[in-house]
Amino acid sequence: xxxxxxxxxxxxxxxxxxxxxxxxxxxxxxxxxxxxxxxxxxxxxxxxxxxxxxxxxxxxxxxxxxxxxxxxxxxxxxxxxxxxxxxxxxxxxxxxxxxxxxxxxxxxxxxxxxxxxxxxxxxxxxxxxxxxxxxxxxxxxxxxxxxxxxxxxxxxxxxxxxxxxxxxxxxxxxxxxxxxxxxxxxxxxxxxxxxxxxxxxxxxxxxxxxxxxxxxxxxxxxxxxxxxxxxxxxxxxxxxxxxxxxxxxxxxxxxxxxxxxxxxxxxxxxxxxxxxxxxxxxxxxxxxxxxxxxxxxxx
Amino acid sequence: xxxxxxxxxxxxxxxxxxxxxxxxxxxxxxxxxxxxxxxxxxxxxxxxxxxxxxxxxxxxxxxxxxxxxxxxxxxxxxxxxxxxxxxxxxxxxxxxxxxxxxxxxxxxxxxxxxxxxxxxxxxxxxxxxxxxxxxxxxxxxxxxxxxxxxxxxxxxxxxxxxxxxxxxxxxxxxxxxxxxxxxxxxxxxxxxxxxxxxxxxxxxxxxxxxxxxxxxxxxxxxxxxxxxxxxxxxxxxxxxxxxxxxxxxxxxxxxxxxxxxxxxxxxxxxxxxxxxxxxxxxxxxxxxxxxxxxxxxxx
Numbered sequence: 318x319x320x321x322x323x324x325x326x327x328x329x330x331x332x333x334x335x336x337x338x339x340x341x342x343x344x345x346x347x348x349x350x351x352x353x354x355x356x357x358x359x360x361x362x363x364x365x366x367x368x369x370x371x372x373x374x375x376x377x378x379x380x381x382x383x384x385x386x387x388x389x390x391x392x393x394x395x396x397x398x399x400x401x402x403x404x405x406x407x408x409x410x411x412x413x414x415x416x417x418x419x420x421x422x423x424x425x426x427x428x429x430x431x432x433x434x435x436x437x438x439x440x441x442x443x444x445x446x447x448x449x450x451x452x453x454x455x456x457x458x459x460x461x462x463x464x465x466x467x468x469x470x471x472x473x474x475x476x477x478x479x480x481x482x483x484x485x486x487x488x489x490x491x492x493x494x495x496x497x498x499x500x501x502x503x504x505x506x507x508x509x510x511x512x513x514x515x516x517x518x519x520x521x522x523x524x525x526x527x528x529x530x531x532x533x534x535x536x537x538x539x540x541x542x543x544x545x546x547x548x549x550x551x552x553x554x555x556x557x558x559x560x561x562x563x564x565x566x567x568x569x570x571x572x573x574x575x576x577x578x579x580x581x582x583x584x585x586x587x588x589x590x591x592x593x594x595x596x597x598x599x600x601x602x603x604x605x606x607x608x609x610x611x612x613x614x615x616x
Numbered sequence: 617x618x619x620x621x622x623x624x625x626x627x628x629x630x631x632x633x634x635x636x637x638x639x640x641x642x643x644x645x646x647x648x649x650x651x652x653x654x655x656x657x658x659x660x661x662x663x664x665x666x667x668x669x670x671x672x673x674x675x676x677x678x679x680x681x682x683x684x685x686x687x688x689x690x691x692x693x694x695x696x697x698x699x700x701x702x703x704x705x706x707x708x709x710x711x712x713x714x715x716x717x718x719x720x721x722x723x724x725x726x727x728x729x730x731x732x733x734x735x736x737x738x739x740x741x742x743x744x745x746x747x748x749x750x751x752x753x754x755x756x757x758x759x760x761x762x763x764x765x766x767x768x769x770x771x772x773x774x775x776x777x778x779x780x781x782x783x784x785x786x787x788x789x790x791x792x793x794x795x796x797x798x799x800x801x802x803x804x805x806x807x808x809x810x811x812x813x814x815x816x817x818x819x820x821x822x823x824x825x826x827x828x829x830x831x832x833x834x835x836x837x838x839x840x841x842x843x844x845x846x847x848x849x850x851x852x853x854x855x856x857x858x859x860x861x862x863x864x865x866x867x868x869x870x871x872x873x874x875x876x877x878x879x880x881x882x883x884x885x886x887x888x889x890x891x892x893x894x895x896x897x898x899x900x901x902x903x904x905x906x907x908x909x910x911x912x913x914x915x
């Protein structure tokens with residue numbers, strides 16, 4: 318197989334936009350797809366070859382596809398229901414980087430195979446800033462052929478690629494277990510800060526002590542700063558963790574495995590969403606606790 | 617008040633021994649107290665002025681006292697039931713660094729006041745290595761007089777002292793909230809690694825990915841290494857977190873506050889202890905999960 322020169326980037330949210338820009342920088346012909354006109358304008362001005370709200374417009378010109386949509390339903394809509402996968406050239410490698418269940422990943426593989434397409438099950442992490450810098454972490458499973466065909470894309474967008482095995486679904490599962498930790502750590506940070514507020518301990522002091530001690534986590538340091546500042550402008554939302562911790566729960570169900578902490582954390586995020594905080598920053602999960610005064614929310 | 621020259625270090629476990637050595641290094645006259653003869657020998661050879669299994673032996677020679685026992689009961693036994701506090705010179709500052717409830721800390725203060733003694737409520741963190749290096753973190757509350765009298769000790773043993781306020785009990789509460797995070801993070805790490813084992817993901821790979829991603833915590837990185845290595849030699853035990861998460865639960869009860877994650881984590885540590893793992897490394901909490909193969913425990 319000759320080296321790929323063009324890539325369709327499907328989904329230009331914070332991660333997809335960063336990845337698309339990184340591909341432009343690496344000299345690839347980038348075709349950007351999103352429903353958001355502003356995102357299309359941004360990537361076009363950055364140097365994309367073409368953009369469209371409909372991926373079918375240039376399916377026949379793509380050597381590779383990178384899918385950075387939010388969930389499995391979006392992937393099904395854009396890849397399969399639209400006829401896009403059927404319009405791609407045979408043997409085109411398709412890298413699916415949405416956070417989905419292992420079961421969904423396996424279904425995508427079957428459907429892609431019907432069109433002689435090659436799948437890489439390749440969730441990413443690192444956040445918008447790392448995506449913008451071409452320094453995402455990729456935890457991917459798939460065939461040697463898939464890894465090798467997509468090497469130029471992987472080089473362009475990531476600082477670190479973990480090849481976690483051949484079986485499609487492994488990448489998805491590892492990402493879900495990562496999200497288990499991320500979600501529980503945010504909820505635990507919220508629980509600790511809420512208890513500190515209840516005990517009349519200044520939250521900035523509590524934050525400083527924890528971030529300099531063994532009780533720290535990446536998420537505590539990153540997200541509880543929002544609580545200290547009373548700023549719930551969303552970087553990633555409460556509803557994202559409702560989705561991801563439900564994927565954790567689905568995984569536990571498939572594997573028949575008890576997850577006492579993840580279940581408790583899921584309940585906290587679901588409760589926060591139902592109380593009206595679903596579109597706020599995920600640190601707003603702290604608002605499930607009553608009887609406390611938080612910065613910026615004095616009652 | 618003239619500057620203190622001598623200190624009685626009560627309790628020569630991993631933290632107390634490190635603190636005692638740091639005081640010797642700082643040129644203070646150190647009087648070491650422990651029931652363990654080997655610990656007394658070690659600190660004597662390191663340069664302690666005197667040692668004894670009975671603190672009463674040199675109570676009248678002490679300018680200050682540093683208490684690094686395990687729990688409130690031990691503090692009550694050694695300080696009060698033995699007559700030690702009554703034998704100290706009036707105005708001697710007593711720094712209590714055991715992890716105890718705010719309520720117990722306040723009781724200690726009352727009892728010390730009966731003998732005209734000054735208390736600093738001063739829990740520590742950082743582990744044995746930092747203690748040995750004189751680089752513990754101290755989160756302390758108490759009077760200006762207490763901080764100022766104990767300054768030479770604080771300088772000797774710690775890299776960072778947080779003055780968290782005047783009220784005795786604040787230091788204790790902050791340490792307990794810190795332990796909430798530490799305990800939940802160990803239990804969350806165990807839950808994630810157990811799920812990875814159930815999904816047949818190699819644990820060394822899972823460990824490497826998490827420690828390079830946003831799902832990381834200080835405790836995950838430190839303790840899940842023991843799981844990957846299958847080595848449960850105790851650094852800190854399961855039973856320590858049974859104790860500390862019970863202090864978290866007591867604090868929640870006093871403040872009438874719900875703690876969904878801490879409760880779940882406490883149940884995991886209690887269950888691990890009851891199954892016979894209480895004296896193993898705290899990472900052995902992962903052994904509450906059945907139906908998995910862990911490194912070093914293949915069935």
